[in-house]
Amino acid sequence: MQELQTIEGHLTGQGLRFGIIATRFNDFIVDRLISGAVDYLVRHGVDRADITLIRLPGAFEMPLVAKRIAASQKYDGIICLGAIIRGATPHFDFVAAEASKGLAQVALDAEIPVGFGILTTDTLEQAIERAGSKAGNKGVEAAQATLETAQVMSQL
Ligand SMILES: Nc1c(NC[C@H](O)[C@H](O)[C@H](O)CO)[nH]c(=O)[nH]c1=O
Numbered sequence: 101m102q103e104l105q106t107i108e109g110h111l112t113g114q115g116l117r118f119g120i121i122a123t124r125f126n127d128f129i130v131d132r133l134i135s136g137a138v139d140y141l142v143r144h145g146v147d148r149a150d151i152t153l154i155r156l157p158g159a160f161e162m163p164l165v166a167k168r169i170a171a172s173q174k175y176d177g178i179i180c181l182g183a184i185i186r187g188a189t190p191h192f193d194f195v196a197a198e199a200s201k202g203l204a205q206v207a208l209d210a211e212i213p214v215g216f217g218i219l220t221t222d223t224l225e226q227a228i229e230r231a232g233s234k235a236g237n238k239g240v241e242a243a244q245a246t247l248e249t250a251q252v253m254s255q256l
């Protein structure tokens with residue numbers, strides 16, 4: 101049996117280029133996700149110069165910009181970072197559904213790894229917990245998943 105070498109210990113991002121798309125909405129949470137993602141990539145050999153950060157208003161805008169980034173063919177992966185926090189109306193459901201569905205579609209259409217690091221939480225407290233405190237940092241997880249998938253894709 102042949103096995104692809106993509107386990108954590110073998111992950112290296114040397115020479116790979118990543119686009120990070122991050123929302124300004126809830127930026128005090130999202131900034132922590134960005135720091136976690138960038139730190140993870142750099143610790144795994146990605147050159148800072150090979151990381152491009154693009155800020156957007158909100159998660160709803162992400163699929164369109166991700167699609168354009170993917171079409172540029174300048175990147176090996178796209179990491180999407182945001183925080184959608186439930187409010188008093190159904191707004192949350194529409195934004196979260198379009199962001200997740202749209203980003204998944206971009207990945208499939210362009211055949212590029214798209215990391216889904218958008219928090220979808222019921223409360224602000226849950227978002228804080230997932231942005232570098234007791235429940236980890238979902239920006240790190242999204243960067244890891246994107247890097248690993250980029251490596252898998254490059255071997256297939
Ligand atoms: N409520 C949240 C939003 N809403 C904004 C939308 O994403 C969009 O920017 C607006 O409807 C204009 O098109 N965005 C988030 O990222 N997080 C939220 O909690």
Ligand SMILES: CC(=O)[C@@H](O)COP(=O)(O)O
Nearest residue numbers: 185186187188189191192
């Ligand atoms: C994503 C949201 O639900 C949110 O921030 C909007 O809040 P609301 O539903 O109270 O308008």
